Amino acid sequence: MKQDTLTETLQQLGFSQYEAQCYLGLLRQHPLNGSQLSTVCGVPRSMVYQTLNRLEEKAAVVRLKGEEGEPQQYEPVPPGQVIAHLSARFQATCEHLEEELNALTASRPAEVVLNIVGADDILRRASFLVRQAQRRISLMGGAQELAALEQDLKAAVDRGVRARIVSLGSPPAVQGQVVTYLGENVSAPTRFLILVADAAHVLIATFSPETTPTALWTENQTLAQLLSAFLNTEYYIVRLSNTHPALVREMLSQVLEPEDRDRYARILLFLEQQAEQQAAEQTRSRAEKEIRS
Template sequence: MSMQDVLEHLQRLGMSGYEAKAYVALVAAGKPINGYEVAKRSGVPRSTVYETLGKLVARGAAYELRGAADATDYLPLPPHSLLDRLRREFDGSVEALQTALPSVVAAPEAHPIHNLKDGEAMLARAGDVLAGARRDLFLSVWPQELRRLEGQVRQAAGRGVEVSVMTFGKAADPFGEDRVGHVYEHRYSAPEAVLQDLGYRLIVVVGDRREAVVGGFGRDGSAWGVYTADPAVALMAAEYVRQDIALQILAERVGADELNRLFATDPGLLRLLGRGRAPNGA
């Protein structure tokens, strides 16, 4: 991790840019140093370095050491102690807000729905759905996207969420040896045929049948999608994944040839297909 990464992470945990630079300078010094040395080592302007150090002292990230002639040196709180303290403060704030925030939130006039402008936004919002699930998750994804989400999928299963994943193509099992979720590979229809028909890689992520992310990744690198907390839409998205999984299981049990025969000879099934051919392209 670069020094810039360290500074950015400290800022994400609540420090200002100057505070992060000053703290890192104190830690790197290995001994108490005065404000002049902090400014010289960190790049914090001399005009603001003492104000910055005062803020670090106020938050408990540094300590003042009074020396001879009223000279003041500064000593950092050791990094492991700082991180433990920040973690406790963060966890305490989250716990307090879990109780406090719902009491001030007005009931929405309508279930939220919003567009997702690109692939990164879509995967980030899908991660939110994965993190928020408490009962069940349904995913229909391609290996490229599953690799980005597998850590959060595994975490959800680890906290007791029932996870069902449909993959379009061979993908690494996100559950590893834990076997705490269910993964199905899409063979009927073949992923290549699906991609040829749609022209993009569809992604569906549904949490607790109350919120969903649905979108697509184009072959040219483009991506589009929506997030919705409309339970009716989320339920339909979950049923899409559930029924696709059921079809894969059925094809494995009775054989693809028998399913092809049924699709080819039943007018009702042909009408639902809408293309006058069996699902696997036959």
């Protein structure tokens, strides 16, 4: 990243231009006294010590103990510590602001539905919801999207969030309640992603090979409850079909309406193949037991 870009980024995080220049100058060469730093980073000598004092307040630089009579030297605080400090301060400010704004709200604000366009932006929003979840995540989607969320899902489970996931394809390597459906979904080739976080935040996305992926995000409580119930049902249906494919195929074929039979033909075929595979495995297992006995 170029010097100008780094300076602009630090300014976005609350640094002044002189503060950004001084901090970057010290990272490149340290320790330095004010006069030396002025030469290195281009901040006027008359402003450099004021700037260093402000950087001390930001916990971005430290003074070094030196010989009496020698110019005061400064050392940069490592970037990781600076970013962690800024992040914590920013988070605390946001939490305080949220409390103050909520206190001003006479009634509940109108619910907002945010439209999101583009796969990258959709996955960034999904990742944010997973990282912010505190209690429960309900999730259903294709292998490609779930793989992109795998690390955030692992971190969520590690901090105690309960995850229930229905994976359409290879599942993410996540501890929790995960079921996998390896057949072709009725919406294929369009993939979809449904995420409910803490029964409050909802993201619904479609990924079509023919159009730009789109999604909507909302905090509508009713929709969150409905989708949570839907995902629970899907979880148990997939789990049941994996365990008893012949039974599920028979039950589904009996209740399908005529107009839906073409749409569900591939699912019925997949369940039939799963049942045949399961029966073959059971036959082979019995034969092996008889041989051993």
